[in-house]
Amino acid sequence: MLRFMTLRLLRAIATMAVVLVIAFVTLRYSGTPFERMYPEGLTPEHQAALEAKLGLDQPIWVQFQVYVTNMLQGDFGRSLFTGERVWVIYAERIGATVTIGGLALLLAIALGVPLGAAAALYRHNPLTQAGMGLAFLGYAVPHFVIGIALILFFGYYLRVLPSTGLLTPEHYILPVITLAIPMIATIARFMRAAMLDAITAPHVMTAAGKGLGDGAIARAHILRNAMIPLITVLGLEIAAVLNGSIFVEAVFSLPGVGRVLVGAVADRDFPVLQFGVLAYAAIVVAVSLIIDLLYVAADPRVRLEG
Amino acid sequence: MNTLKTLLVSTALAAGLVTGAAAQELRIAVSTHIPNMDPQDQTGNNGAPMLYNVYDTLVERNSFATPLTFKPGLATEWSQIEPTVWEFKLRENVTMHDGTTMDADDVAFTLNRMIVDKDPELAPSYGRWFYNFERVEVIDPSTVRIHTFREDPLFLTMISARSAGITSKEHYEALGFEEAALNPVGTGPYRVADFVSRERAVLERFEDFWGEPAPLERVTFEHVQEVASRVTGLVNGEFDIVTNIPPDQEDAMQGDGLATMGVTWPMFHVWIISQGNEPTNDARVRKALRLCTDRQAMVDGLWGGKAHVPTAHQFEEYGAPLFIEGLDLITFDPEEGKRLLEDAGYNGEEIKAQFPRSYYLYGDLAAQVIQQQWADCGVNLTLEEVDEINYDEVNVRAWSNPMYYPDPMGAMDTHWSSRSWVAQRGERPMWQPSHPEWASTYETVRFATDPAERKAAYEKLLALGEEESGWLLMYEPHEIYGMKEGIEIQIPVAQRPYVLPLRAGEITVAAD
Numbered sequence: 001m002l003r004f005m006t007l008r009l010l011r012a013i014a015t016m017a018v019v020l021v022i023a024f025v026t027l028r029y030s031g032t033p034f035e036r037m038y039p040e041g042l043t044p045e046h047q048a049a050l051e052a053k054l055g056l057d058q059p060i061w062v063q064f065q066v067y068v069t070n071m072l073q074g075d076f077g078r079s080l081f082t083g084e085r086v087w088v089i090y091a092e093r094i095g096a097t098v099t100i101g102g103l104a105l106l107l108a109i110a111l112g113v114p115l116g117a118a119a120a121l122y123r124h125n126p127l128t129q130a131g132m133g134l135a136f137l138g139y140a141v142p143h144f145v146i147g148i149a150l151i152l153f154f155g156y157y158l159r160v161l162p163s164t165g166l167l168t169p170e171h172y173i174l175p176v177i178t179l180a181i182p183m184i185a186t187i188a189r190f191m192r193a194a195m196l197d198a199i200t201a202p203h204v205m206t207a208a209g210k211g212l213g214d215g216a217i218a219r220a221h222i223l224r225n226a227m228i229p230l231i232t233v234l235g236l237e238i239a240a241v242l243n244g245s246i247f248v249e250a251v252f253s254l255p256g257v258g259r260v261l262v263g264a265v266a267d268r269d270f271p272v273l274q275f276g277v278l279a280y281a282a283i284v285v286a287v288s289l290i291i292d293l294l295y296v297a298a299d300p301r302v303r304l305e306g
Numbered sequence: 307m308n309t310l311k312t313l314l315v316s317t318a319l320a321a322g323l324v325t326g327a328a329a330q331e332l333r334i335a336v337s338t339h340i341p342n343m344d345p346q347d348q349t350g351n352n353g354a355p356m357l358y359n360v361y362d363t364l365v366e367r368n369s370f371a372t373p374l375t376f377k378p379g380l381a382t383e384w385s386q387i388e389p390t391v392w393e394f395k396l397r398e399n400v401t402m403h404d405g406t407t408m409d410a411d412d413v414a415f416t417l418n419r420m421i422v423d424k425d426p427e428l429a430p431s432y433g434r435w436f437y438n439f440e441r442v443e444v445i446d447p448s449t450v451r452i453h454t455f456r457e458d459p460l461f462l463t464m465i466s467a468r469s470a471g472i473t474s475k476e477h478y479e480a481l482g483f484e485e486a487a488l489n490p491v492g493t494g495p496y497r498v499a500d501f502v503s504r505e506r507a508v509l510e511r512f513e514d515f516w517g518e519p520a521p522l523e524r525v526t527f528e529h530v531q532e533v534a535s536r537v538t539g540l541v542n543g544e545f546d547i548v549t550n551i552p553p554d555q556e557d558a559m560q561g562d563g564l565a566t567m568g569v570t571w572p573m574f575h576v577w578i579i580s581q582g583n584e585p586t587n588d589a590r591v592r593k594a595l596r597l598c599t600d601r602q603a604m605v606d607g608l609w610g611g612k613a614h615v616p617t618a619h620q621f622e623e624y625g626a627p628l629f630i631e632g633l634d635l636i637t638f639d640p641e642e643g644k645r646l647l648e649d650a651g652y653n654g655e656e657i658k659a660q661f662p663r664s665y666y667l668y669g670d671l672a673a674q675v676i677q678q679q680w681a682d683c684g685v686n687l688t689l690e691e692v693d694e695i696n697y698d699e700v701n702v703r704a705w706s707n708p709m710y711y712p713d714p715m716g717a718m719d720t721h722w723s724s725r726s727w728v729a730q731r732g733e734r735p736m737w738q739p740s741h742p743e744w745a746s747t748y749e750t751v752r753f754a755t756d757p758a759e760r761k762a763a764y765e766k767l768l769a770l771g772e773e774e775s776g777w778l779l780m781y782e783p784h785e786i787y788g789m790k791e792g793i794e795i796q797i798p799v800a801q802r803p804y805v806l807p808l809r810a811g812e813i814t815v816a817a818d
Contacts, residue, residue, distance in 0.1 A: 013593070031694045038430065039662045040350070041727035046433070049426035082341035082503040083484030092502070146535050155538040156558075163538045164335070164530050187350055228349045263504065295459070 008292070009172065012285045019281040023274050025287065028060050032269040033080050052082060067274070077271035079264075086156035086275045090257055096166055101241035103176045108183035108237065113230070115184070116191020120199065121218065123192075132192065139185035142243050147178040147251035164253040175252045179244045183237050190233040196227035201225065227298045235291040239284055308427050325561045330815050331524040334806070335536045337550035339504045339529035343490035344483075346420050346428045348625030351708070355549070355806035356466070356507050356527055359520075360403075360473025361492035362396050362657040364413065367460055369798035372625035374712050375390055376462055380408060380493060389457035390440075392465075396448040401514040403490070410450045414442040415475035417452070418498060418527025421534035427483070431469040434710065434720045439464070457757045463711045468802070479746070495520035495809050509808075525808060529634055537662035540564065542790045546815075547793065549806075551786040553610045559788040564712075567787040567795070570614045571803040572621040572709035574717070576658070577676075577702050577778040586657060586701045591651035592775035595657075597643035598683035603783050604675050608668045612784035618768050619779060623712045623799050627757050630765050630818055635772055636779065644682045654686045660695045667783060669704050697732025705778075714764040715752055722777070723748075739774045739784045792816025 029090075042050075051057040052053050055066065069076060074085040115135065119128040138146075154174060155163035162171050198204060204221050204264040212220075245258035257276070338352040345361045350428065366379035382393035390654070400408040421439040428535040440453040452463060464470065473493060478486040481699070488496045496509035511520040528545070532534045536548040537558050551566075560668045561568050579592045585594050609690045613632045617634040657680075661669060671689070678688045687702070695703055705728075709717045722728065724745075730739040739745075747770060750763035789795075798807045807813065 035662060035694045040430075041731070042430070043433065043725070043727045043730045045730070046426065046429040046727075049424075049429065053426050079483055079503075080340075083487060084503055089503075148532070150539050153532060155542050156534075159542040162544050164535050164544060165528065222599065251532055251535065252529065253532075253535060255502065259505075 002055055007136070008289055012289065015140075016057075016278065016281055018069065021064075021130055023277040024064055025060065025271060027268065027270050028063065031268060033270070037081060037265045076275045080269050080274045081263075081267055084270050089260055090270060090275060090279065093255055093257045093260055096254055097136050097242075097245050097249070097258060100166075100172065100175050100179060100254065101238075101245055103172065104179035104183060105234075105237060105241055107180040108187050109174060111180075111235070112184040112187025113191050116188035117189065117195055117218075117223070119192040120195030120222075121214075123196070134252055135185035135188045137185075137188075137280075138181040139189065142252050143182065146181055147174070147248060150174045150178055151251070160183075166254055171243070175248050175254060178251070179241065179248045180183035182244065183232060183240060186237060186240070187233060190229055191226060192215065194229040198222040198225040224298070228295060231291055231294050233300060235287045242280060242283065277292075308591075308672075330522045331526075332522050332547065332714060332815065333526045333528065333545045334547045334549065335396055335530040335539050335545045337529075337531060337533070337536065339507070339527070342487035342505050343501060343507065344427075344471060344487035345492070346416070346431045347468055347487060347583075347616075348806055349430050349434065349469055351525050351804040354802055356509070357468050357471060358508060358801065358805045359496045359525070360490060360494045360498055360809045361468060361473070362494050363466050363468065363470050363472065365466045367466045367800040368804075369800050370796060370814065372623065372629070372712070372779045372799055374463060374625070374800055376466060379466070379597070379770040380413070384462075384629060386461075387451070390454045392452045392454075392461060393445070394450050394452070396450065398448060400493050400516045401422075402477075402493050403512060404474050404477045406474055406476050408472065408474075408493050409447045410444040411447070412475045413450050413472055414444050415478065416472045417442045417470065433725050435464045435467055435469055437725060445603065452749060453762075456753055457755065459757075460713060460715060460751065469713060470667060473795060475476065482494035490528075496525065499524075501515070503784060520808065521807060521810055521813055522815070527563075530579060538789065540790075547787060547789045547806075548794075549551060549785070549787055550667070551788055553612045553784055553786060554787075556786045559786070562790045565793070567788055567789065567793050568612060568784060569797050570612070570782050570784045572712075572717075573803050574619070574621045574707040575669065575672070575783055576705045576707050577780065578705050578728060578736050579776055579778055580703075580734075580736040581700060581738050581740075581774070581776050582703045582732065582736055583701055585650075585655045588735070589775055590646045590651045590775065591652055593772075594643040594646040594650070594652070594683065595680060595685065596775060596778050597637060597639045597646070598680050598685065599676055599778060599780075600638050600679055601779075601781055602638070603679070604672055607675065608671055609781065614784070616779045616782060619718060620714060620764070620768070621712070621717065621779065621782075622711045624711060624716075625712065626715060626762050628714055628764070630761065630768075633765070633768065640679075640683050647684060652685075654684065657685060657687045657701045658699060659704075660690045660692050660700045661704045662692075662695070666704055667785070668708060672768050673704070694731065697736065700736070703736065707779075710802045712800055714760070718764075718767075725753075737776050738778065739770070741770045741773055744770050744774070748800060776816075 032040055055063060078085055079089060115131050119132045123296060127231055151163040154161040161174055165171055188247045201223055207217050207221050245256055246262050249256040249258040260272065261276045264276060309669040334785060336355065338351040340348050342348065345357055348357060363379045364381040365376045365384060368375045368377055380397050380400060383395040385393055387393045396410060402408050418441060419425050420432050421436050422441050424432065430816060438454050438456055438458050440455050441452040444455065445451055477491040488501060490501065495512055495515045497512040498507060499510040500508040509525040511523050530539060533555055537551065537555055540548045540559060541561060558568055578596055580586045601615045605611060605615055617636055618730050620630060622629055650728040659673060661673065673689050677689060680687045707721050708716045712721045722737060729735050747767045749765050751760050751767055754760045754763065792815060798805055
């Protein structure tokens with residue numbers, strides 16, 4: 001276990017280092033932030049003064065050295081656009097993203113798992129087939145379309161739910177649903193496929209042959225075997241929450257990190273984007289580590305090896 | 307008739323209006339927000355609605371008067387003691403939002419960081435307005451002298467721009483530029499209680515304001531990027547005012563308890579036609595492109611007829627004596643355009659247009675319309691939306707020319723001077739006027755002290771501008787404010803576009 005954890009940690013650090021270098025180099029070579037900073041134009045003299053002030057006139061390896069040195073001291077720099085400390089930008093906004101994302105994920109699990117399971121167990125039932133059809137639709141339609149449609153219906157026409165910000169509990173309803181819909185679809189689809197695989201497995205046939213009841217078979221043999229692919233999907237869905245939050249926060253004007261990332265990409269706000277990419281990579285690495293550990297819990301045959 | 311002149315708000319209520327200091331809150335949804343609230347750093351349209359209400363200037367403009375007139379602000383008296391020196395007596399006992407008392411050091415600090423220290427962040431303000439300012443000299447705690455390099459007929463116009471808003475020296479020295487700019491301190495009727503960069507600004511009535519108290523207790527400017535979200539937010543009661551609504555969405559805001567206000571801004575959407583790069587370096591080609599552009603068709607098709615087709619690079623908002631009546635320099639004549647193209651030997655060479663990504667409302671649609679119009683003249687226009695303009699090969703770039711102050715130079719000097727980026731960027735800058743009289747005429751408009759002389763020179767400059775043909779004026783855009791019924795607000799003709807006036811006497815809100 002200790003060897004496994006050590007190796008995985010070293011691998012994670014190496015991954016983060018590679019992400020850092022790639023993010024730094026590609027961002028610096030992707031262009032300058034100044035056209036976005038001054039969309040009405042700026043003189044060459046003004047640009048040169050800004051580059052000097054921000055250290056962007058230095059060779060890239062010098063910039064990298066400065067960045068890493070500062071980063072190791074906990075200083076991730078300031079936004080080129082707003083002058084805010086980068087960690088403050090994220091610290092102030094992560095709460096909204098995690099809350100919306102967490103609620104959406106819970107909702108997706110609560111609806112997606114039973115829907116997928118029912119679709120597998122009662123796969124010839126028109127009701128479950130219709131449910132899966134809807135799930136496919138939810139999977140195919142982008143977040144921003146769902147979001148705008150919900151705003152128009154519940155905000156503009158019915159006037160029953162607010163459409164922007166997070167002032168009250170009601171404000172959470174539309175963004176959470178928007179973010180959850182594609183996840184419900186994904187989870188239901190994977191759950192159904194995993195259950196169908198398990199249903200046709202020889203040991204399930206054997207269990208049925210032994211005369212075990214449907215409920216007991218589903219609980220002891222089908223659901224448990226379906227857990228492994230489901231855990232993988234849930235891990236991927238955490239990344240999907242981050243991706244989805246980018247659109248959902250823009251559509252509902254939510255004060256989250258997704259909106260910060262969108263702005264930083266468009267603006268080439270290097271320090272903000274670098275931190276965002278690193279944090280994103282760290283989350284994905286951590287989630288994959290957690291998934292590995294969950295595999296063991298779900299299936300004892302999986303060994304913890306490097 | 308320019309809608310700005312009519313300033314119609316159909317919601318005036320005779321009874322129940324709150325005009326004095328009372329408990330009122332206004333929630334405003336804006337389409338773009340600002341990174342920080344430093345008055346010299348933020349010069350864009352996005353900062354104008356907020357900065358006006360937070361910062362004061364030494365001299366204030368009478369916001370609704372045409373032509374431009376002035377009134378005391380943070381200075382109670384001023385005089386031009388020499389051609390290049392102005393002396394200001396500062397108002398006593400003005401408390402700033404950080405609790406300090408405004409004095410000459412604050413004035414000198416605020417302006418000198420831009421005009422003496424030439425802080426790179428403040429370069430746009432310096433280059434656009436204050437390049438003729440030399441320094442601010444402190445005579446005593448309540449007296450400053452401002453020195454200019456040359457005598458400046460626009461001195462009071464510049465010093466009353468919000469970019470000359472005064473902030474606190476102590477505040478900036480304690481926090482440094484970045485943090486101080488995120489925690490703004492002015493002297494205006496509203497203080498900033500909460501500011502989240504590019505998301506939200508909460509203004510509260512400043513109880514120690516030196517003038518008439520603010521009419522509203524609290525104003526929130528919330529960034530709501532999507533038009534649909536802003537419109538919905540108004541309709542279902544989340545916001546009291548929503549801004550930057552395109553004309554085609556006006557109908558969505560018609561309903562009980564709602565009102566709309568249309569504004570045609572004194573601002574041109576412009577295409578710069580490069581004088582540097584081939585084939586538009588030939589004046590005949592540039593003239594032809596202008597002649598082949600049907601602006602009225604764009605106004606009708608894109609703006610529902612509500613935008614304004616310009617007649618020359620000038621605005622009625624100057625008022626007398628500087629506005630030139632009856633001037634019409636813009637023609638749609640594709641046949642003459644074709645003739646000029648043939649004369650220039652143009653033979654379908656690519657004319658490359660590049661645009662900043664999604665910056666100008668309807669800019670992408672207008673580009674497609676013009677592409678078709680020019681194609682009818684045989685012009686091969688290619689359109690490209692880019693993050694970074696390649697100035698060494700571009701022929702056309704989208705731009706806007708807001709009237710930053712009501713004067714012929716208010717949209718000319720701030721965009722088309724020899725100091726502007728347009729005259730400096732790239733190996734072959736897009737704007738390099740070559741007429742032998744251009745520079746001297748320009749100097750007269752900018753620095754002559756006799757208004758009649760300036761007006762005559764501007765008329766001549768516009769004629770020379772036709773020869774240069776470096777700009778293609780498209781239209782003055784039209785936008786809609788949606789608001790709750792009972793809000794009465796007027797667009798201030800003497801201020802720059804997008805200012806939202808919330809000071810005493812400038813807005814009334816019907817009591818709930």
